[in-house]
Amino acid sequence: MMRESSATILSKGLWSDNPVFRQILGICSALAVTNLLINTSIMGVALIFVTAFSSLTVSALRNITPLRIRMMVQVLIIASYVIVVDMALKAYLPDISRALGPYVGLIITNCIIMGRCEGYARNNPPWPAFVDGLANGLGYAFVLLAVAFVRELLGFGSLFGVTVLPESFTRWTIMVMAPAAFFVLGTFIWIANTYWPKKEK
Amino acid sequence: MKKRLFSIVYMFFLTLVCTGALAALEMGTRERVALNATARLQRVILEVLALPVPADYSPRQVSGLFDNRVRQTSIDNRKVFVGLDEDGKTPIGFAFSASGPGFWGPIYSMVGIDADMEKLLGLNFYDHNETPGLGGRITEQAFTGQFADMPLNGEGQIFFSFEGAGGKPGVTEVDAITGATETSVRVEKFLNKELALFIETLRANRQKIVSSALSKGDEKP
Numbered sequence: 001m002m003r004e005s006s007a008t009i010l011s012k013g014l015w016s017d018n019p020v021f022r023q024i025l026g027i028c029s030a031l032a033v034t035n036l037l038i039n040t041s042i043m044g045v046a047l048i049f050v051t052a053f054s055s056l057t058v059s060a061l062r063n064i065t066p067l068r069i070r071m072m073v074q075v076l077i078i079a080s081y082v083i084v085v086d087m088a089l090k091a092y093l094p095d096i097s098r099a100l101g102p103y104v105g106l107i108i109t110n111c112i113i114m115g116r117c118e119g120y121a122r123n124n125p126p127w128p129a130f131v132d133g134l135a136n137g138l139g140y141a142f143v144l145l146a147v148a149f150v151r152e153l154l155g156f157g158s159l160f161g162v163t164v165l166p167e168s169f170t171r172w173t174i175m176v177m178a179p180a181a182f183f184v185l186g187t188f189i190w191i192a193n194t195y196w197p198k199k200e201k
Numbered sequence: 202m203k204k205r206l207f208s209i210v211y212m213f214f215l216t217l218v219c220t221g222a223l224a225a226l227e228m229g230t231r232e233r234v235a236l237n238a239t240a241r242l243q244r245v246i247l248e249v250l251a252l253p254v255p256a257d258y259s260p261r262q263v264s265g266l267f268d269n270r271v272r273q274t275s276i277d278n279r280k281v282f283v284g285l286d287e288d289g290k291t292p293i294g295f296a297f298s299a300s301g302p303g304f305w306g307p308i309y310s311m312v313g314i315d316a317d318m319e320k321l322l323g324l325n326f327y328d329h330n331e332t333p334g335l336g337g338r339i340t341e342q343a344f345t346g347q348f349a350d351m352p353l354n355g356e357g358q359i360f361f362s363f364e365g366a367g368g369k370p371g372v373t374e375v376d377a378i379t380g381a382t383e384t385s386v387r388v389e390k391f392l393n394k395e396l397a398l399f400i401e402t403l404r405a406n407r408q409k410i411v412s413s414a415l416s417k418g419d420e421k422p
Contacts, residue, residue, distance in 0.1 A: 035333055061215075066208040073215060080219040084226060091230040094237040099333070156334055173380050176334035 006131045013135025015196075019112040020143040021189045022198065026112040029103050030144050031181040037160045040148035042096050044141025046085045046104060048134060051113050054078045055121035055133030062122045074117045075108070082107045112136055147184045151175045236260045242311075242327060243267040249313030249323035250284035250294045251349070271296075272414040276406050279399070283414035284313070284322075292411050294322045295403060301391020304383040306330035308339070312396065314353060318404050324348035324392075336384030347375045353400060363389045 004012075019025045026047075033043045057077045058065075065073050086104045089097035097104070107113070116136050121129035152158060155175030157165035174180050240260035247254050247263070252270055254263055272283045282296040296313040308329040313322035325345045331337045338344060351361075351373055363377035363385045377385035403410065 064211070066204065066211060069208045069212055072212060076212075076216060076219055080223055083223050087223075087226055087230050087234075091233045091237070094234075094241065173335065176332065 004128065006128070009128060009131045010135040010138075013132065013137075013139045014142060015139070016198075018139040018143065019115070019136050020140055021185070021192050023115075024189075025115060026110045026140055027185065029106060029110060030140075030147065030185060031178050032103050033100060034144050034148040034181050034184075035151050035155060035176055036099070037145065037148045037152050039096065039099050040144050041141075042089070042093065043100060043103065044137070044144055046089070047107055047110065047112070047140055048137030049085060050078065050081045050107055051116055051137040051140075052130055052133035053081050054113055055116050056126050056130040057081075058117040058121040059124060059126045059129035065122075070122060071118075074114060074122075078113050078117070079108050112140055143185075143188065146188060147181055150184045151180055155180070233260075236264065240264050240267075243271075245311045245325050245327045246271060246282050246296050246313075247284075249296050249311045249325055250282070251313065251322040252284060252293075274410055274414040276410055277402055281403070281410055281414075283410065290415065292316045292414070295410065296322075297399060297403070299392065299395035299399065301387065301395060303329055303331055303387050304336055304381075305332070308384075308388060308391070310388075310392065312392075314400065314403070318353065318400065318407065320353055321348050321351040326388075331381070331384050336378065336381040338378050338381065339384060339388060344376075344378060353396075361389055361392060 013019070017023065020027060020030060029043065029047075033039050054074070054077050058074055061073065061077075082105065085107070086097070089100070089104060113133075116133055120132045124132070149159070152160075152175075153165070154172040157163055157167075157169050157171055172180075175184075237260050240263040243266075244254050244258075244263050247267060247270070250271070252266070254266060258266070269289070270285050270287075272285065274281050274283060279297060283292050284294040284296065285291065286293050294313050294315050295318070296311055298309060299312050300307055300309040302308070306329070308326055308331070310324060310326045312324050314320065315322050323345070326339045329337070329339065331339065348361075361373055361375050363375050377389075
């Protein structure tokens with residue numbers, strides 16, 4: 001099998017195999033943390049960190065990890081990195097940590113990370129695995145930021161907390177509530193599938 | 202058999218490494234996390250006592266200011282924070298926590314009243330689960346600022362009544378939050394009830410509170 005270049009892995013994670021709008025993975029947190037761009041950015045960074053380093057570690061241990069306990073090992077590694085992120089946020093960004101609430105801890109159950117460990121990292125060397133984790137984390141962050149952009153703009157009239165729409169603009173209250181993420185994400189997937197249909201293998 | 206044994210030993214050591222690393226990290230950040238949490242509450246207490254805290258103060262500076270200007274005591278098993286003048290002897294106000302049910306979960310507020318217990322100095326909400334952007338806006342200055350200097354006179358009075366934005370102006374009317382009717386109604390209800398009960402207790406025990414706060418120095422919340 002020919003090895004993919006880092007650029008191919010990146011473009012796959014970001015677009016052609018994007019975990020959120022191509023594979024519809026990890027959307028629970030996509031609904032919960034996308035009403036403000038600032039929270040979404042931190043969540044994105046947290047997820048990128050966890051996917052990249054979990055993939056790297058799983059890949060580094062791939063030749064000695066017994067096959068039958070590999071899932072346990074993966075969960076242990078992912079959970080450790082998530083706790084690192086959670087502690088770092090609590091210590092250095094307490095306000096953001098409070099805003100994200102339980103969703104940082106819930107990164108452990110995000111299917112994207114386990115999916116990459118199981119589907120890619122355990123069969124590939126550390127560097128491509130790291131890039132793959134990074135690419136999928138970026139793909140997730142990019143879609144979430146797009147959703148948050150629409151929700152914060154229409155729901156609060158602001159971007160990253162800075163008001164950009166005039167007071168006369170009627171705020172769309174629904175955009176602040178969780179269901180709005182369904183509408184925005186659904187529209188996003190619809191547009192992506194209409195204009196850039198997935199190539200049949 | 203050998204394979205199984207290896208699996209167990211491997212898992213054991215991997216868990217040991219991971220939990221060991223996390224335990225070390227936890228030890229390293231524990232103090233900072235605790236200080237963040239304490240300073241957050243201390244900032245709220247200072248602010249409702251009308252002792253402004255500069256926005257760029259670090260948690261440690263907030264704690265320092267708090268230790269200088271606030272003493273803690275209790276009455277009926279509830280904490281009361283006594284704000285002091287710069288000389289550290291004259292009380293300038295009292296702060297206490299009041300809580301009640303919100304829309305999604307309990308809401309915790311900190312209430313500051315002046316030394317004569319005749320008006321509010323400030324009021325803020327320090328813990329809640331209301332919808333961000335709707336009920337969650339109870340913590341914004343535009344909302345909490347309305348409580349400053351509100352008179353607290355008479356027994357059994359209704360302390361606040363929430364009006365829609367632009368409603369009739371009056372000394373104890375507060376503009377409610379548009380789109381957060383449930384939160385507003387609940388906040389109004391529990392604040393009126395809690396304040397009526399506890400301010401009465403405070404008034405009855407004012408002397409006791411002041412002397413006990415001044416006698417003991419530096420307990421932290």
